[in-house]
Amino acid sequence: MHSGADIKEFGGQMSGPPLIPMIHAIEAASKPVVAAIEGIALGGGLELALGCHYRIAHSKARVGLPEVTLGLLPGAGGSQRLPRLIGVPAALDLITTGRHVTAAEALKFGLVDQITDHNTVNVAVKFAQRVADQPLDARRISTYPCLCPSDVAVLFEEVMQRVRRTARGAIAPIACVQAVRAAATLPYNQGMERERELMATLFTSGQARALQYFFFAQRAVGRWSMPSGARWDTSKPRPVHKAAVIGLGTMGRGITVALAQAGFSVVAVETQEKQLMEAKQAISGMLERGAKRRGVAPALDKINYGRNIQSVADVDLVIEAVFEDMALKKKVFQQLSAVCKPSTFLCSNTSGLDIDQLACQTRNPELVVGMHFFAPAHVMKLLEVVYGPKSSPLAVATAMQLGKKIGKVSVAVGNCRGFVGNRMLKPYLEQALFLLEEGATPEFVDQVLEEFGFAMGVFRMSDLSGLDVGWKVRMADGLAMPDPTTGQPTRLRQGRRYSPLGDLLCEQGRFGQKTGRGWYQYDKPGSQVAKPDPWLHSFLDEYRARHALVAHRIDHQEVLERCLYSMINEGFRILEDGIAAGPEDIDVIYVFGYSWPRHHGGPMFYAATVGLNKVLERLEHYYQAHPDVPSLQPCHLLRKLVASGSPPIQKWREVIKKVRSQL
Numbered sequence: 001m002h003s004g005a006d007i008k009e010f011g012g013q014m015s016g017p018p019l020i021p022m023i024h025a026i027e028a029a030s031k032p033v034v035a036a037i038e039g040i041a042l043g044g045g046l047e048l049a050l051g052c053h054y055r056i057a058h059s060k061a062r063v064g065l066p067e068v069t070l071g072l073l074p075g076a077g078g079s080q081r082l083p084r085l086i087g088v089p090a091a092l093d094l095i096t097t098g099r100h101v102t103a104a105e106a107l108k109f110g111l112v113d114q115i116t117d118h119n120t121v122n123v124a125v126k127f128a129q130r131v132a133d134q135p136l137d138a139r140r141i142s143t144y145p146c147l148c149p150s151d152v153a154v155l156f157e158e159v160m161q162r163v164r165r166t167a168r169g170a171i172a173p174i175a176c177v178q179a180v181r182a183a184a185t186l187p188y189n190q191g192m193e194r195e196r197e198l199m200a201t202l203f204t205s206g207q208a209r210a211l212q213y214f215f216f217a218q219r220a221v222g223r224w225s226m227p228s229g230a231r232w233d234t235s236k237p238r239p240v241h242k243a244a245v246i247g248l249g250t251m252g253r254g255i256t257v258a259l260a261q262a263g264f265s266v267v268a269v270e271t272q273e274k275q276l277m278e279a280k281q282a283i284s285g286m287l288e289r290g291a292k293r294r295g296v297a298p299a300l301d302k303i304n305y306g307r308n309i310q311s312v313a314d315v316d317l318v319i320e321a322v323f324e325d326m327a328l329k330k331k332v333f334q335q336l337s338a339v340c341k342p343s344t345f346l347c348s349n350t351s352g353l354d355i356d357q358l359a360c361q362t363r364n365p366e367l368v369v370g371m372h373f374f375a376p377a378h379v380m381k382l383l384e385v386v387y388g389p390k391s392s393p394l395a396v397a398t399a400m401q402l403g404k405k406i407g408k409v410s411v412a413v414g415n416c417r418g419f420v421g422n423r424m425l426k427p428y429l430e431q432a433l434f435l436l437e438e439g440a441t442p443e444f445v446d447q448v449l450e451e452f453g454f455a456m457g458v459f460r461m462s463d464l465s466g467l468d469v470g471w472k473v474r475m476a477d478g479l480a481m482p483d484p485t486t487g488q489p490t491r492l493r494q495g496r497r498y499s500p501l502g503d504l505l506c507e508q509g510r511f512g513q514k515t516g517r518g519w520y521q522y523d524k525p526g527s528q529v530a531k532p533d534p535w536l537h538s539f540l541d542e543y544r545a546r547h548a549l550v551a552h553r554i555d556h557q558e559v560l561e562r563c564l565y566s567m568i569n570e571g572f573r574i575l576e577d578g579i580a581a582g583p584e585d586i587d588v589i590y591v592f593g594y595s596w597p598r599h600h601g602g603p604m605f606y607a608a609t610v611g612l613n614k615v616l617e618r619l620e621h622y623y624q625a626h627p628d629v630p631s632l633q634p635c636h637l638l639r640k641l642v643a644s645g646s647p648p649i650q651k652w653r654e655v656i657k658k659v660r661s662q663l
């Protein structure tokens with residue numbers, strides 16, 4: 001088993017003998033060297049194997065060159081040998097995606113010479129004895145010509161365009177293509193020199209730092225803790241065999257699919273007959289498509305459908321996914337508490353409502369937690385596990401383990417409005433609206449955010465998820481109402497600036513993609529191609545005129561700083577409040593749930609990269625300009641961190657602890 005270089009060493013001094021001369025020495029050896037690949041050979045591990053004359057892999061082994069996911073390229077000859085061994089197109093695929101491949105796939109590519117179900121080392125030794133007398137000249141990969149389709153230039157041009165589109169500003173995938181192009185067009189020694197130059201640039205880049213931080217952050221969130229002191233290593237989960245999902249709208253369907261695909265028996269309940277029939281059909285379709293992709297049988301028989309909540313009596317865990325309405329959810333929790341066995345965990349998929357209020361409806365509030373999935377729930381990797389003041393460590397541990405079993409990256413967070421993800425989204429969305437009021441267009445704001453690396457800008461994202469969702473919440477909160485004295489939309493709520501722009505669009509029936517109109521226009525309802533809408537531009541002009549707002553030129557920097565720094569400021573408040581245990585939790589939530597570009601590490605890591613003093617100074621500047629926007633007021637923890645000399649992100653927890661102990 002070889003998982004490549006020690007990623008922790010990348011920031012400092014690398015230990016051990018240099019890899020490249022060692023690989024060259026192995027390749028140049030006059031005796032045959034056979035690599036026996038048990039378990040995994042990734043990164044430098046596979047590069048070492050590529051220096052050998054033969055490769056034997058166990059059938060359960062996995063191999064790959066995942067350096068790109070760490071902001072690097074295979075810098076020990078991998079970018080030069082792999083294309084020579086398996087051809088340029090296959091090598092480009094493996095090196096630019098970093099994906100791990102099974103032994104069977106590796107054999108198909110010609111990456112390994114043989115696979116075995118037996119002891120790999122024994123098989124490799126026998127293999128070596130068999131080939132001991134054979135000449136080695138034809139086994140040294142660095143001497144191979146690079147197999148390439150005839151029109152290399154066209155191939156690389158196409159690949160480069162595709163990679164640039166999907167990289168969203170990440171530099172490593174581009175450098176990977178350049179390194180493979182060197183293999184295809186230059187002699188081996190010159191190709192190695194190019195690999196070295198490209199690696200040198202990547203190695204010291206901020207993106208590599210961010211991606212390597214994120215590698216460990218993803219793993220750190222599994223080691224959760226609660227302010228009570230409960231922790232992952234002292235809290236045992238209870239096994240879950242049978243689960244139930246209540247409410248088969250979009251979220252409930254996705255959750256049912258995720259559970260069934262992971263092998264859980266699921267009772268899926270929907271009280272409306274028509275909805276139930278539609279959901280059954282949709283769920284079966286999703287399962288069939290997923291199974292076809294993975295080449296397995298669809299898990300249709302794992303699900304029992306029903307209209308009656310009584311049918312969940314014997315399940316171990318329920319996930320409620322009814323409409324986002326507190327009164328309705330409370331009723332469901334009362335029913336569940338009466339129907340289920342006393343040990344059943346009762347979870348809610350609410351995206352921001354108070355978990356404690358739901359827990360209070362039940363006999364065993366300690367068994368209630370939030371399980372906040374992200375749409376589409378069978379695809380999106382993120383799960384926020386939300387503990388309320390009464391949730392037991394047992395319930396948190398069980399929900400976290402269930403999340404892991406269904407392939408989610410689960411993050412334990414505290415209970416507050418919007419939890420972590422949606423709470424931080426609020427100031428971000430708010431700033432985007434204020435920017436429109438002050439003169440920006442949705443196209444410009446989105447362009448800046450997409451250039452930063454988000455998959456979608458804030459307005460395209462709102463159009464996709466539906467403007468009516470937030471509108472209903474604001475109506476329930478008494479926000480989306482005109483001034484009762486004038487009947488006009490007001491721009492202040494309880495002394496704070498408020499933008500009614502989203503409400504005004506909803507009043508016009510502009511709910512986004514589904515209605516064919518939102519912040520953009522679409523050819524027809526449901527279409528995904530967003531086009532600038534002249535109606536919206538004149539609507540914004542009229543709105544500004546009505547409210548005596550003078551449009552000014554808003555530049556790239558202002559969009560980025562106001563949207564991102566207000567979100568980051570909320571992140572610091574979340575840390576101060578103890579809602580997230582550390583910055584890694586926030587960053588993992590943002591990368592997996594909100595398409596934050598991974599090569600910027602997550603919002604909190606990004607703040608550290610920009611410099612906390614700069615973030616503080618810019619927030620102070622914007623708050624001075626907009627004193628009626630409290631989300632721009634720098635929070636105490638940010639000030640404290642700056643006053644403590646802006647320690648590296650790994651040290652923030654100590655400062656957070658101090659700040660919290662003083663509260």
Ligand SMILES: CCC[C@H](O)CC(=O)SCCNC(=O)CCNC(=O)[C@H](O)C(C)(C)COP(=O)([O-])OP(=O)([O-])OC[C@H]1O[C@@H](n2cnc3c(N)ncnc32)[C@H](O)[C@@H]1OP(=O)([O-])[O-]
Pocket residue numbers: 003004005006007008019040042043044045047066067070073074075076078216219220
């Ligand atoms: C000149 C150089 C050229 C070369 O091209 C550069 C490279 O090789 S670049 C390298 C290319 N290689 C890669 O990118 C491989 C990255 N690694 C992986 O993909 C997965 O960890 C692996 C598949 C190996 C195991 O998955 P799994 O079974 O689900 O287990 P898990 O993931 O939970 O890990 C268990 C523990 O091991 C830790 N750890 C693991 N690997 C490394 C490492 N390389 N380093 C340090 N630590 C590492 C991990 O943090 C965790 O620690 P903790 O304290 O328990 O949280």
